[in-house]
Amino acid sequence: xxxxxxxxxxxxxxxxxxxxxxxxxxxxxxxxxxxxxxxxxxxxxxxxxxxxxxxxxxxxxxxxxxxxxxxxxxxxxxxxxxxxxxxxxxxxxxxxxxxxxxxxxxxxxxxxxxxxxxxxxxxxxxxxxxxxxxxxxxxxxxxxxxxxxxxxxxxxxxxxxxxxxxxxxxxxxxxxxxxxxxxxxxxxxxxxxxxxxxxxxxxxxxxxxxxxxxxxxxxxxxxxxxxxxxxxxxxxxxxxxxxxxxxxxxxxxxxxxxxxxxxxxxxxxxxxxxxxxxxxxxxxxxxxxxxxxxxxxxxxxxxxxxxxxxxxxxxxxxxxxxxxxxxxxxxxxxxxxxxxxxxxxxxxxxxxxxxxxxxxxxxxxxxxxxxxxxxxxxxxxxxxxxxxxxxxxxxxxxxxxxxxxxxxxxxxxxxxxxxxxxxxxxxxxxxxxxxxxxxxxxxxxxxxxxxxxxxxxxxxxxxxxxxxx
Amino acid sequence: xxxxxxxxxxxxxxxxxxxxxxxxxxxxxxxxxxxxxxxxxxxxxxxxxxxxxxxxxxxxxxxxxxxxxxxxxxxxxxxxxxxxxxxxxxxxxxxxxxxxxxxxxxxxxxxxxxxxxxxxxxxxxxxxxxxxxxxxxxxxxxxxxxxxxxxxxxxxxxxxxxxxxxxxxxxxxxxxxxxxxxxxxxxxxxxxxxxxxxxxxxxxxxxxxx
Numbered sequence: 001x002x003x004x005x006x007x008x009x010x011x012x013x014x015x016x017x018x019x020x021x022x023x024x025x026x027x028x029x030x031x032x033x034x035x036x037x038x039x040x041x042x043x044x045x046x047x048x049x050x051x052x053x054x055x056x057x058x059x060x061x062x063x064x065x066x067x068x069x070x071x072x073x074x075x076x077x078x079x080x081x082x083x084x085x086x087x088x089x090x091x092x093x094x095x096x097x098x099x100x101x102x103x104x105x106x107x108x109x110x111x112x113x114x115x116x117x118x119x120x121x122x123x124x125x126x127x128x129x130x131x132x133x134x135x136x137x138x139x140x141x142x143x144x145x146x147x148x149x150x151x152x153x154x155x156x157x158x159x160x161x162x163x164x165x166x167x168x169x170x171x172x173x174x175x176x177x178x179x180x181x182x183x184x185x186x187x188x189x190x191x192x193x194x195x196x197x198x199x200x201x202x203x204x205x206x207x208x209x210x211x212x213x214x215x216x217x218x219x220x221x222x223x224x225x226x227x228x229x230x231x232x233x234x235x236x237x238x239x240x241x242x243x244x245x246x247x248x249x250x251x252x253x254x255x256x257x258x259x260x261x262x263x264x265x266x267x268x269x270x271x272x273x274x275x276x277x278x279x280x281x282x283x284x285x286x287x288x289x290x291x292x293x294x295x296x297x298x299x300x301x302x303x304x305x306x307x308x309x310x311x312x313x314x315x316x317x318x319x320x321x322x323x324x325x326x327x328x329x330x331x332x333x334x335x336x337x338x339x340x341x342x343x344x345x346x347x348x349x350x351x352x353x354x355x356x357x358x359x360x361x362x363x364x365x366x367x368x369x370x371x372x373x374x375x376x377x378x379x380x381x382x383x384x385x386x387x388x389x390x391x392x393x394x395x396x397x398x399x400x401x402x403x404x405x406x407x408x409x410x411x412x413x414x415x416x417x418x419x420x421x422x423x424x425x426x427x428x429x430x431x432x433x434x435x436x437x438x439x440x441x442x443x444x445x446x447x448x449x450x451x452x453x454x455x456x457x458x459x460x461x462x463x464x465x466x467x468x469x
Numbered sequence: 470x471x472x473x474x475x476x477x478x479x480x481x482x483x484x485x486x487x488x489x490x491x492x493x494x495x496x497x498x499x500x501x502x503x504x505x506x507x508x509x510x511x512x513x514x515x516x517x518x519x520x521x522x523x524x525x526x527x528x529x530x531x532x533x534x535x536x537x538x539x540x541x542x543x544x545x546x547x548x549x550x551x552x553x554x555x556x557x558x559x560x561x562x563x564x565x566x567x568x569x570x571x572x573x574x575x576x577x578x579x580x581x582x583x584x585x586x587x588x589x590x591x592x593x594x595x596x597x598x599x600x601x602x603x604x605x606x607x608x609x610x611x612x613x614x615x616x617x618x619x620x621x622x623x624x625x626x627x628x629x630x631x632x633x634x635x636x637x638x639x640x641x642x643x644x645x646x647x648x649x650x651x652x653x654x655x656x657x658x659x660x661x662x663x664x665x666x667x668x669x670x671x672x673x674x675x676x677x678x679x
Contacts, residue, residue, distance in 0.1 A: 251557075252557040255557045255577075255578040255579055256486055256488075256489060256557060256578065257488065258578065258579035259489055259492070259555070259557075259578035259579040259580060260486075260488045260489045260491075260492040261492075261579070262579045262580065262581065262582055263489070263492035263493050263495070263496040263582055263585065264492045264495060264496070265582065266496050266499070266581075266582025266583070266585075266586075267492070267495035267496040267498070267499040267582070268499075270496075270499035270500060271495075271499050274499075278499075281495065281498070281499065284495065285492075285495050285499075288488065288491060288492060288495070291488070292488055292492070295488065375511075
């Protein structure tokens with residue numbers, strides 16, 4: 001584009017000069033000049049139309065540079081009067097062919113197999129290094145071909161039948177991002193104007209690549225942002241849920257003794273109103289009130305023990321010992337509910353670091369859940385399996401399996417949301433609280449269906465690394 | 470009605486918390502009610518139901534199954550017993566479900582002792598009247614069974630609104646015979662009027678064409 005006015009001016013000056021000196025030859029020269037100008041104008045219009053079309057394709061396919069490459073090669077070949085052309089992209093190590101137009105199939109296949117690598121020993125390698133145009137008027141007499149047998153040039157000549165060869169780097173911020181090559185199968189060098197046009201196309205290809213990159217990056221960032229927002233929301237919901245679960249659990253634990261106290265109080269007052277007052281019954285009711293009050297305050301002691309100084313209570317725990325202790329303490333419950341136990345501990349397990357009281361409560365709750373789950377099963381089929389082992393990732397896995405009817409897989413995720421508290425003695429934590437405690441130990445608590453029936457609760461805790469406090 | 474002393478009312482308590490069982494037992498005894506407590510639903514089911522009004526005090530969450538499911542199970546087994554629910558959660562949808570299924574009351578823990586006693590009294594009263602209805606029906610059936618088959622037939626036709634003449638025609642007997650049978654039916658059934666007899670026939674389901 002920029003060369004056009006200069007040529008015109010120069011041409012016009014020459015015409016004026018010649019008019020003065022040789023008047024007779026003027027008409028024929030004017031005709032020739034007019035024809036040349038017309039041809040040049042046509043060329044310029046063609047180039048402009050091609051450039052405009054490529055720009056239009058860039059605008060209409062922002063996420064996809066391929067249509068842009070195809071259009072560039074189509075126009076470049078036509079306007080520059082080349083036999084065929086290729087476009088390559090740089091991946092940080094080599095140039096890989098990504099588009100070709102009219103290229104002999106065997107040559108395109110060779111290029112696909114053999115990407116260009118930078119280096120001063122080959123033509124294209126040098127183009128990548130120096131970021132300059134590589135223009136070879138006759139490849140067959142080029143010393144790279146004759147002396148050095150540059151393999152890419154050998155392929156171009158012997159597979160592609162190439163004689164004249166033009167390689168233009170695609171540059172972004174002075175970095176090679178790709179290249180356009182155009183070929184002629186006869187010896188006819190490309191003009192400066194043609195080379196300038198290919199350079200323009202190279203710039204357009206860079207814009208298309210950049211557009212795609214930016215768009216994809218934007219998409220990626222947006223998705224990432226969306227994901228982290230969702231994660232934050234989930235985390236927040238989890239925290240609220242844990243709080244809710246804890247409140248519900250505490251409130252349930254306290255309501256029970258309060259109901260007893262109120263009932264005993266009512267009974268005592270009424271026994272006093274009997275005629276004569278029933279002092280024995282009154283005394284018994286009052287005694288029960290006192291012990292219920294202790295029970296209520298014990299709830300708070302337990303909570304404080306469990307959650308108050310959560311991080312202080314960490315100690316080294318032998319999971320085998322923990323499991324054995326829990327099973328022993330629940331021995332009477334197994335007997336009462338007719339539950340047989342099958343305990344498979346692994347002899348030597350690395351210790352874990354954690355809050356013993358909390359993990360104990362978790363195990364107690366999981367075992368109690370299992371007992372409850374088997375209430376409707378025939379007596380001789382109530383079997384509780386407890387195992388502890390170490391997995392490949394140096395984690396301790398405790399599995400608690402019941403032979404109950406099992407949990408509907410669609411419901412099992414909700415199981416941890418709905419804070420179904422197990423009551424009776426102890427804290428009666430819900431599964432939501434159990435999971436919270438386990439997660440605070442960097443572990444995981446999950447449920448899966450048992451075989452052939454029942455459920456398996458799997459408690460995974462990381463083994464302590466050496467030298468734990 | 471006939472002066473037979475009413476069997477003692479009995480309150481059942483099912484809760485797996487021993488201290489609450491004892492407290493409730495004491496509360497009910499303090500107002501002269503008999504109490505039987507159970508730690509689980511299955512213990513309750515293996516108990517032989519006494520002859521007398523009863524009421525069941527039940528926690529919505531029992532070991533192994535929910536109180537609501539237990540309520541449904543009792544209904545399926547035609548065990549008709551008024552239920553007072555207790556809950557430690559104050560769960561509104563649960564309350565609605567229980568009340569719809571015929572619960573007497575739904576008391577959140579801790580409840581006022583008087584509220585519990587009132588609820589149980591309502592439950593016992595409800596059971597008393599259910600038992601009386603069932604009792605009356607049984608008595609009526611027993612009297613009806615003392616009628617001869619011809620008298621039973623005539624009772625069905627009379628209470629359907631047929632006149633003596635029509636009945637005589639239908640049965641192929643004289644009008645006088647119908648009149649005699651009709652008098653016997655009224656006397657034996659202890660009906661004070663035709664309307665009274667119609668009510669009895671309805672209760673027995675013997676009214677012809679009704």
